[in-house]
Amino acid sequence: MVEGYHTGSVPISPLISWFVQGKYQFAVATHDSYRPGNELDAAAGVTYDLGARGPFSDVMPLVQLIDSWRAHDQGLAADPPNSGYERVLVAPGFEVQIEKFRVFADVELPIYQYANTAANVTVEGTQGQLVASALWGVQLAYDF
Numbered sequence: 001m002v003e004g005y006h007t008g009s010v011p012i013s014p015l016i017s018w019f020v021q022g023k024y025q026f027a028v029a030t031h032d033s034y035r036p037g038n039e040l041d042a043a044a045g046v047t048y049d050l051g052a053r054g055p056f057s058d059v060m061p062l063v064q065l066i067d068s069w070r071a072h073d074q075g076l077a078a079d080p081p082n083s084g085y086e087r088v089l090v091a092p093g094f095e096v097q098i099e100k101f102r103v104f105a106d107v108e109l110p111i112y113q114y115a116n117t118a119a120n121v122t123v124e125g126t127q128g129q130l131v132a133s134a135l136w137g138v139q140l141a142y143d144f
Helices: none
Strands: 002-010 013-025 041-047 052-055 056-070 087-098 101-115 135-142
Touching: 041 087, 056 101
Parallel strands: none
Antiparallel strands: 002 013, 013 041, 041 056, 052 056, 056 087, 087 101, 101 135
């Protein structure tokens, strides 16, 4: 996996920050003749620093735009016609800090989604892919 992250502040307000990030995951191993497709994820977003609120040391709502692309799976145990996708998501969320703990949560909602599916169920013998209507995420971090 290779990833990068960059942040900056918006000149009109020191409370507004922006960020961009990218990640490329590539499969380096196979299992039972299966190799997952490589994946590229990119995001850009903005945060607004509300400062201390109640028991929280720092509160920051945020919104980001995420683009994900995943290649077809490979190998004898893979189903290449029904794997791989591209999607663009909008993700509102927040980050709060309590002393040395940080909690990040967001919901990623698709605004564009394309999942590869076999052209013909009778010929391919497969049914396509399930696609989530929303992706929910929560991360807990500790600052050393």
